[in-house]
Amino acid sequence: MEIRNLLSSDWNLVKSIYEMGIVTGNATFQTNAPSWAEWDSAHLPNGRIVAEEHGIVIGWAALTPVSSRCVYAGVAEVSVYIHPEKSGMGIGLSLLVELVRLSEAEGIWTLQAGIFPENLASLRIHEKAGFRILGVREKIGKQNGVWRDTVLLERRSKIIG
Secondary structure, X not given: OEEEEOOHHHHHHHHHHHHHHXXXXXXXXXXXXXXXXXHHHHOOOOOEEEEEEOOEEEEEEEEEEOOOOHHHOXXXXXXXXXXXXXXXXXXXXXXXXXXXXXXXXXXXXXXXXXXXXXXXXXXXXXXXXXOEEEEEEEEEEEEOOEEEEEEEEEEEOOOOO
């Protein structure tokens, strides 16, 4: 497995993996994957990576700024998605660890994640990567007419900020 920067040519596989996450109902509140242009404009240019095996993208991770306000320039939200056939193999943790390294190289001092409490694998890899649980955001959003909670996690850099 190789971890490398995500390229626009990876979008079809990245989008497919994202859509597989959407279908689970426990990866995101989103109901549809965006277009490449929408996704590209929402994510930091130097904080997007893929895991590739035998030339095929099997997972991806990316950073999204939490705000356009300059005081939050060093705060980003993480996303990590793995092809379901490759889950449980340490790929998500490897991507997250590399994303942490990239974020610090970009001067980001705080990473955050909002994860459904049912997504135990994602909670586990975030904690292994140094994130801590701050609390639960109760009934923060509706999914298919049902209120859902998210667990709010944060990782503060020990070298930035």
